[in-house]
Amino acid sequence: MFLHVQRLLNEIVPDEPDPAAANALQEGLGGQFGEMRTMMQYLFQSFNFRGPDGKPFRDLLYGVGTEEIGHVELIATTIARLTDGSPRYQGSATDDMDTPGAGGATPLSAALTEGNIHHYLVGAQGALPVDAQGDPWTGKYVYDSGNLPLNLLYNLMLESTGRLQKCRLYEMTANKTARSTIAYLIVRDQAHENAYAKALEALGVNWNTLLPIPKTNAEKFPEVATLLEQGLQSKQYTFSLDQLSEAGKLYRGPSPSNDGTTLSTAQAPDGVPMDIAVERPEEFGPGLDPELLAMVQAVAEMEADEPAGQWGRVG
Template sequence: MYFHLQNLINPIEQDEPDPAAANALQEGLGGQFGEMRTMMQYLFQSINFRGPSAKPYKDLIQGIGTEEISHVELIGTTIARLLDGAPGYHGRKGDPIDKPGLDGATPLSIALDHGNIHHYLVGAQGALPVDAAGNPWLGSYVYNSGNLVLDLLYNLMLESTGRLQKCRLYEMTDNKTARSTIAYLIVRDQAHENAYAKALETLGVNWKGTLPIPKTNAERFPEVKRLVDLGLQGKQFSFDLGDQSEAGKIFQGMSPSGDGTQLDASEQAPAGVPIEIAVERPEEFSPGADKDLIALIEATAAMEMADIDATFGKLSTD
């Protein structure tokens, strides 16, 4: 079973909208080496896993796959924020530009020559399951051979290539919103490289000779250095409410990165930050809820809260 805590796994910095950066980030979401692939690949590998005696490897893959769900949420939310608002007013609300068509205004005109027009035409200023060229994400990206060593090698390659691409993404934009997420994913990709490299080492695989990890020197990026200094590249979370994960049997000892740090799998999950629902976008007719629909939404929410209170008791406000 999976549960959702309504937090983002990492804060997203505020900056002006940047449709071009949003489109570039689509590669990190829906590209061949993006977060949608890592999520689906690891979850399918864990679902199809065979061999009870190898449970620590299943737990490691499943824990990383669960984290990747939150990465899809993070990068998708970042793309939406980079697109949020008619960029003609640079993300600042106010009449009359907020109102579609007022005095002949065309608040979505930037969609015609910036970024991906589908972000505005199809996605209502939100992320799409596509790469930076607009190609749809493909299930054929997923590699799940059933052979543990082969799967781990492919996973290590996937994380390494993903980190390389995110370093390129970082160099493409100075937008703080984009860079805050890109830097976090660079560091977590390194953590996952460490996890799969350590798993291969426990199986006697000389991965350094088989699949050298490229040197990107990403620590020169200030946002990345701050996270590395916190040791985030050496942590792996279990995301296991039942405290049954055995991934810590693998993710321990010295880091395969060779940076002199110790691996740590003692934490269930990062604290995260509260999710803020994006404001309405009148120029996209989103959500397009009139007074009657809003009343229905509020009534439905009240019914759901009543059911939760009846089942679990009222939430404490202390």
């Protein structure tokens, strides 16, 4: 089973809203090489895994796949931050919904000229399960041949392509909110490249003669360089609450990236605090009138009295 800790994998740096950057990031979420695809692909390969002797490989897939759930959460939250509000709109939440702001600006005018209008019409300033063209994500992206070497080789190609694409996304925007998340995903993609490269080496596959990992020189990006200095590219999380994961049998030794680091595993990252976005009256969201708000508060009081549960509180 899966448990959820209410913390984000990485800090999302605040900046001005940027609907165009949000739409570009949709490719990294719901595109062919995006986070929804990696999440579903690795988890389905885990669910369908055969052969008890291959448990370290299955556990590695489970760890990476579980982390990808957090990546979906992180990039979706980033897209919501980038569409949240209107750039430089000076209206007030206490005004009538149709009262123009400074210079006659309307609250949702950015939707008509920037990014994906569906972020506002359909998503109420939130992420959507689509690519940058607005095409819905599809399960047809998911690859699971049932053959371990083929799956691992395909996964290595997927991570390499995903990292290459995120480097392009980084170069498309100077927005700090977007870049903070893109840089983190670039480094974690490298960690996952290392994971699948190590797993292939354990099977005797000379992957580096078949598939050279693309050289993106991503370390020139300041945000990426900071994360690389922390060794984040050489650590893989198991997300194994019961500590039964055997992924550490594979993810160890010198890094396949040849950067002088040594691979290691950990249960989970510390993460950063997660908050809930403010209400957006112009989107009628969440639309809590006084009666509904009273009901929400009553539920919150009941939940505060609930026992901690089998696993207790984390952190």
